[in-house]
Amino acid sequence: MVKRAGGNHATTAKRVATHAVLVGGSIVALYPVLWVLKMAFSEGRTFAASASPIPDSLSLGHFVRVVGTTGSDGSWLFGRQLMNSFLVSGATTVVGIIIATTAAYAFSRFRFAGRESTLAAFLVTQMFPGTMVMIPLYVLLDRLLLLDTWTGLVLVYSSSALPFCVFMLKGYFDTIPTEIEEAARLDGASQLRIFWSLILPLARPAIAITALFSFMTAWNEFILAATFMGKDASYTLPVVLRSYVGERSADWGAFAAGAVLVSVPVMSLFLFLEKHLVGGLTQGAVKG
Amino acid sequence: MIAVRRRTQVAFVAPALILLSGVTVYPLLHVVWLSLRRRLLIFDIDRFVGLSNYRRLLGDDRFLSALANTAYFCGVSVALELVLGVSVALVLNRVRRARGVVMAIVLLPWAIPTVVSAKMWAWMFSADYGVLNYLLGRPVNWLGSPFWALNAAILMDVWKTTPFVVLLVMAALKEIPEDLYRAVRVDGAGRIGTFWYVTLPLVAPMLVIVAVFRTLDAVRVFDAVFVLTGGGPAGTTETLSVYAYELLFQTLQFGYGSTVALSVFLIALLLTGGYLLVLRRLPSRL
The missing domain is CATH 1.10.3720.10 (MetI-like)
Structure with a gap:
């Protein structure tokens, strides 16, 4: 019984760790890419300092x-x-x-x-x-x-x-x-x-x-x-x-x-x- | 009959051999010939100097610093890529749902052209308007400081090529039979024990191959550093390939530049030899 409970606990921890690695990895992989998208779809040639890779406006001007x-x-x-x-x-x-x-x-x-x-x-x-x-x-x-x-x-x-x-x-x-x-x-x-x-x-x-x-x-x-x-x-x-x-x-x-x-x-x-x-x-x- | 078969067999290898010898053997011989000459066409100098270019290497501070930079870049980036690559592959291997999507995201950096990723990171590292400094809240002169610049190049390389390692390690993991894990678990091995005695030994041959290809790329590293820092500040991030490029195309020293370029090849050759020795020693337990 005890062993089984321990096993379940370990699985939950394992699942959390797995998701943490996947989410973290995805953010690291995606963040710079999202920035390129933001720059590409933004208007003008300067970009306001911001940490968010979500564009404020959409424009196809650069394209x-x-x-x-x-x-x-x-x-x-x-x-x-x-x-x-x-x-x-x-x-x-x-x-x-x-x-x-x-x-x-x-x-x-x-x-x-x-x-x-x-x-x-x-x-x-x-x-x-x-x-x-x-x-x-x-x-x-x-x-x-x-x-x-x-x-x-x-x-x-x-x-x-x-x-x-x-x-x-x-x-x-x-x-x-x-x-x-x-x-x-x-x-x-x-x-x-x-x-x-x-x-x-x-x-x-x-x-x-x-x-x-x-x-x-x-x-x-x-x-x-x-x-x-x-x-x-x-x-x-x-x-x-x-x-x-x-x-x-x-x-x-x-x-x-x-x-x-x-x-x-x-x-x-x-x-x-x-x-x-x-x-x-x-x-x-x-x-x- | 046998003659006909021979001829077919030759026909199968011939195209690859002809192309490779044309595009690689000839250039190699040409470079060796150049490396034995002092050739400065702008001053109308072109004469045979024997091995003096090779002797010059040893007293050339810029060469020695490029050598140290290359060694540092290669050692740190390949080690990080292998550790991160194996970790991510192990985690990905457990994912059942939406695996395709997760794989696509993780592999994304590898699919992006180097010019794009290098420029993109140059922008992120920028001291004035880069997003990294914005996130940190203080101005770090990433590409302008001797300490950070080479590490910045390493960071970019790790970001870009870890996916490649993940891909190859996953291919190796796929071939480990599920039964083997079950058997070890029955024998009472924990997670670490399983990794140490089952996963690692069985993935090892693939890891050596990945290490070979990654090391060969890292020793020759050019475009990542060239686009990101251009070898600066003050030559502190100059790797051997970048130095060779400078000599050959900026100062047009064809002879000495070829010698430096050739030294990169010789180092790569030595390292591969070392790896192959390791590979031969590995017990093949498959």
Whole structure:
């Protein structure tokens, strides 16, 4: 009896603690974000000192200003930059998925010479600091005539998310039993067919994560984009965003509105894929 | 038959290998070559100097201070992220109702582009109009004081990347069989005992991997510090990557700048080696 009462007590305390952590964590996670929303939807360029992230007034002025940005020749600059962001990130995602799934499948299923060391080399490329490769990549893209092009950025971005995606996908492929493949092979299916119509559908959760990672890498990156792209019309949105608040200007309203616009696509993709997130990751990835 | 299979197998790895070697191996060789030269194009200087750039590192106070900053940033942020990440993941793992919504909120900071979060925190930290000082009721010069500025960068990094740790730890927790918990409880283990003897050992391999990826990111930290403090005040928050960037793009010292950038890579390589040794020693009890 006594023990049972104690148990109940512990559960209540546990429940309170759980909720405290969740509420606290949510506030910490949300508070800065709510502030950006407040700035974005407020009027004017100054904000009265206040701790509340609830806006006093609602206005779309900043959004209209940011979206309506035009270039010196009168063309719709914001639209152009939005398209740059979408095309570069979309292409990076597609290229990333194709390259990461094929490589991860090979590492998971085939036993070839140098397999272990190639995997290790993949991890090594994850250690390159961005500043280290900036100049050589600039020179390389320049020689290939890819500076100021989408192709150049897509090549660089799809390689930077690759090692993590390959490790993750390999871990997932490892958990898929090989028996199904053997059966298909006996029925005369080719390797490519097995991969395409058997393995890929089974690995959907892990592919969702690969897509998310590749898209996020490309969508959020701004240093390389600012370095490799030479003119306003070829910038991606994060590069533009940074220029709103910098040495020359402090237009927080425009920055916040732009921040909301830039975050919406990533968030949507994130929420759309969220249910796959935990399921797609496995500890298998660490067993090499 | 076998030859055909070989060829298919090669075709599967080839795209990744070609892309990675083009975009990483070539730049690496190029950087090594640059690091052996004294190259100041504005003064028309470009000559081979052997290892002298590497010797210069050891006597360069700014390099040593950037090294110390990087070590501090890396150690504190990764430790905090792991502890907080595991705690939040354990709590989230118990949530049954509205789990999707809670997950979405907790993961939010990770989904926000770095430019946005860094600028947003710069605004919150602002001494004059920042909301943090308003909440505190007294003016702390967060980004202008040598002590606070680097910690501010750490705070932002922890805010942004703890969700990533939570996500991966939850994936590991998911694989622990419920029976195991029940068995330990029958044996009379308390909450702490269960965590120590069941949860922690089984999550450990994933923790090492998370630690590797987080450490690699923290050692190379650039955009968070660069956007938040720009390396200031007076270079007190300058990390190795920021210093390398300054050398390469502000003062255009391609040779020495490459040497500093390369040192970041070598440190990352050493640390990963260390982690892998740990990983190999872990008893695999799964």
